[in-house]
Every structure is written in C-alpha cells, then in structure tokens.
Amino acid sequence: MPNSTSVQPQQTDPRGGSGAAIEVSNLSKTYSTRAGKVEALRRANFSVRKGEFVSLVGPSGCGKSTLLHIVAGLLDETEGHVTVDGTPAKAGRRDVGIMLQRPVLLPWRTVLDNVLLPIEVFKLDREEGKQRALDLIKLVGLEGFDDKYPWELSGGMQQRASLARLLVFEPDILLMDEPFAALDEFTRERLNSELAVLHERFGRTVLYVTHNIQEAVFLSDRVVVMKPRPGEILEIVDIPLARPRRIEMVAEAETSELVASIRTKLGFEEVQGNGR
C-alpha cells in the first residue's frame, strides 16, 4: 500500500476510550429450514471496545458469519440483543460499514462510481465524497483505475475497490466477513498487512470474521474462538502481540504459539464433540 496519502489526518482519531463499540449479549439465532430447526448461534456474549480489532474464528457452521450479519442489522436475532455504540443494531447506520467475501461491485458502474455508491445512498455531499473516494482509491493501490469497470480488474483489485467503498463514508465500525478469503495466499497476506496499517492509522473498530487462525492472530487484539453445531463461543483469546503489526511477525515464535493454542482449542473441542 502506498504510504503517501492525502486522506485527512483528522481521521486519525485516537479512540482509546473505554466505551463498548459493540455489545453482544445472550445472542441466539435459530434458522427454520425444511429439514427442521438449525441452531446457528447459541447464547453468544462478548463486547468489542472502541478502536479494538476483534476476530471471530471457527470452522464453517460455527455461526460467525450469522453473528456478523446480526451486528450489521441484516439478520434478525432469535434471542438476546446487540447494541452498537449504545443503540440497537440496525441496517442503514452511517457509523457501521460491512464488507463481504465477494467484492459485490456493480458491473455497470466504474470503480469510482462504485466507491461513491454509499455516498449517493446516504445522500452525502457528492463533491466532498468524490475527493475522498479518489484519495481512497489511491490509498488501496488502485490509482489510475478509477474510470475502469470492475470486470476489467483482477479479483484482488476488485476487493481493494470494495475496501475503498467501505471506507468512503467513514464508518467508525467495520464489519468484515472473510473479506480476503476468496483471494490467493499472496494477495490475501498483502491486503491483510495493509488492513493492519489502516486499522492502526485510523483507529477504526473492526469485527473480522475468518476461518484462518493465523490471519486472525496477526490482525487482532482479541480472537473469539467458536465451534459449530450449535454455533457457540468457546473462548476469547487475548493477542498481546506488539503494534504496529508487521508481516514478518507471522513467522515469529510468539505468533506461532498463539496460533497453535487456538488450533488446539478448536481441535480438542472437535474430538470431544465427536465422542459425545
């Protein structure tokens, strides 16, 4: 990621405050399918402090994505509740932005117009938004591609555009649902280290869903470890790695130990679960 940027330094908001950005209490979600009821999430409890980076990790079916969608207000909970910055979670909040596994760019819009989509829908000032969009396109490394169409970009570049679209309306809380999972290893690693820089520089609160333990450890302040059937939180692990995070830290012993311990937690539960 180019380090020179014209994104306003005022954005750097040291959100060291102690207030909870996201508060999840006793959250359960049961889906009714033709095959019967599926308990996707059972009594989840945790909170994310302002400016904190928290990951939800677990195998598929552990309810991590469901949880994120409830926080985003895109899904209704069956029981319990979620508050975001003190008010109930709902869709259409300007302080919350979500990024999905697929870039979801509109093929009839250029990269710039895709990035401007939230500006239009939130009815924000277009001129100001356009300037910020161009700055962000540069920041995510897509300078000169603003008038290209999404189908003229590679998968990694499309996801960068999607990241710019997430940041353009300056949400305080970023919800990311396996944003780089569909990309190749090399691109994913690079985008992750860029995300770490973004988080550290702009101090945004991030709730990040992944099934990649190493990725979760590298990025997070805390990792919420989850298990499937029913989706439940096993444990919340503190990640005391120093900041700023650098990509070399992936190979360091402290990181490996944390990854190994989380893997053990998941693996142990699996064995126990099968034994029941």
Add this chain to the structure above:
Amino acid sequence: MADKVASAEPSTAVPTATAEGGGWMSRLRERGGLGVYLWPMGTLLILIGIWELLSQTEVVNPIIVPPASEVFSALVDLVQEDYFWTATWVTVQETLIGFAIGVVGAWVLGTLIGLFRFFRLAFYPLVIAFQITPRIALAPLFLTWFGFGISSKIVLAATICFFPVLIAVVVGLDNVDKDGRALMRSFGASRWEQYRKLALPSSLPVVFAGIKTAMTLALIGAIVAEFVGASDGMGVLIKTFNFQLQVAEGFAVIIALAIIGLILYGITELIENKLVFWRGH
C-alpha cells in the same frame, strides 16, 4: 517518446513491437469481423446454388419451386412497385407498435410482480397459465373484435410479445445478487433506491434476452394476423401471390420479410449492446 528511444538506441525492440502489434490487430480484425459474415454467406450461396440447380434441371417442379434467379428478379421487380412499399410499411407499423405496447406492458406488470408480493400472488399463476395457451389461436377473435385494419394485428403482435418479456423481467428481478441487496440495505437504501440502483440494472441483461425474442415474435404475430384477415400488409401479399400461383413473387416477399426481421433484430441488438455494455462479465 518512442522516437527518442528509437534514435538513441537504433534497432531496439520499439519498432519491432509496433509492427508485431499491427500484425495481431489485423489478424484479430479478420477473425472477429469479416470471417463472421463470410462463412455463413458462403453456406447460403451454396444452398442457393443447389436450389437453382434442382429447379433448372426440373428435379423439382419449377412451377412450384421456381429457381432462385427467378425469385431474385421477382424481388427486383417488386421493390419498384408502390403497393409493395405500402404493404411493407403497414406490416412494419403493426410489428413496431405491437412490440412497443407488448414490451412496455410486460415490463410494467413484470416489475409489479417482481417487486410486490400481492401482484405475484394475484397475477403470476394466471400469467403462467395463459402463457401455455397458443396465442396465435386468438387471431380470429381479435379480428372479430378489432376489425380488418391494423389494430387487430397490433393487438396480436403485442399479445405474443408480452410473455417472454414479462417472464424475463420477473426472472431478472428474482435473480438480483443477494450480497448486493445486503449491501444496499446496509447503506439504508429505500425500496425505490434498491430497485433503481441495483435491481433494475441487474435485470437488464435477462430482460433484453426476452425483448430480442419479442422482436421476432412481433413480426410473426403481425403476419399471422394478416393471414387471418386483413386489407393490406405483407401477409396479404404472400397470400394473394400464392392464390395466383405467382410462387416466385410469394418467395420474394418472404425474403423481404426475412430482411426486415434481420434489420429489426439487429437494431434491438445494437440498443442492447449500448445499454447493457457489461453483459457477459
């Protein structure tokens, strides 16, 4: 820039690259452009040659199947006649007006069905049921209702156009990307904004597939309605020539119809390519 490089280092890769680029360009143009037309043209010419030969050698009766050359000269004679152009204009008018009414009506009802539960429950099953009815069978009825003029033809053309477009609109709206909807909701988009900025453009590629089918169907509708009963039009010409055993002239009108069909389809496709430029990506 390129000049400077070339003069500073004579015989560098720069001129070679340009020449190579040109070669590729022209080869691409050949493959994409002319070849597309030349091959089917060749096939067509061979088929016409066989036709000519069979008729000239009287393997088939030339009175029933006149040779291609005779059909061609009939066509040349025909285009100099005023009544031919009057008939053509009548048929084209019926086709285009019927098409326009059918497409607009289908788009409106399809959108209502696609967006509102009430319309889906109340209308969609009826639409599907009605679609199974062969609409051509309605032609005599329309003749009774709307008379020998162009209105009965317009109504049949519109009726035949209606269904493929309606189904395409509903399917197009049903298949809007789920993640796209989630994203729009996360921005707090209203229903109208979700339709205007996401669902409508998303549905366009599918809708245009329906519209292209509708264009050809509209012409069929107009001709069939003319067969059933009309005072003017290309369908009337075909019937008249056949009754008079002027088979070559009848064939000539059919060829003119094919050309009109191609032109109308081509225009529709041009509009599609302009409007749905991202199609296939």
